[in-house]
Amino acid sequence: MRHRFALLALLAALALAVAACAGDPPSGSGAGVPSTTAAPVTAAPVTSEATPDTSLRAPSGVVPDGERRAAPGIEVTDFDGNTISLAELRGRPVVVNFFESWCVVCRAEQDFIDEVAKRYDGRVQFLGVSNNDTVGEGRKYQRHFGVPYPLANDSSGRTWAAYRVPYQPVTVVVDEHGRVVRRFDGGIEDKDLAPVLEYLVRA
Secondary structure, eight states: OHHHHHHHHHHHHHHHHHHHHHSOOOTTOOTTOOOOOOOOOOOOOOOOOOOOOOOOOOOTTOOOGGGOOBOOOOEEEBTTSOEEESGGGTTSOEEEEEOOTTOHHHHHHHHHHHHHHHHTTTTSEEEEEESSSOHHHHHHHHHHHTOOSOEEEOTTOHHHHHTTOOSSOEEEEEOTTSBEEEEEESOOOHHHHHHHHHHHHHO
């Protein structure tokens, strides 16, 4: 009987122990219990690509579109005997350079103008017009510098007078509608002329 009583007491103790293990663990105790807390979610970094500014800003000195005036007409004969009319060049910008073959400043700027003319070949028409010069000297000038655009001599002076050219060089930029966009009195460089042409061909 004693052995049976002891066995029952042992079984009762085991039952109590199992019941205690099945309950919730004491508050604050996490020993032996795997964590079920989810790892913090980190949001993916937000990347923003700067939208390129496609707006065209007119270079300094460019006449606003609504304020441009019609350029005086030009009709000259180039050194190859071809008649060139400004009216026939409508549809693309035109650069008119008033020069003389003996002008020191004209000679100094010619390489810059030639470079820009080649860069915008097919998009911008260039024309050089002399006055107090001769066709023979003008041809020598053209060959010496390898000028890639037509040159003409207007001995009458009418073209120079129409554009109010007091001295050389003077460079006038005309837009595709035949209106004056920019005028340079005196020598110019690539940094002066190229931005104006880039603005016109992209506008």
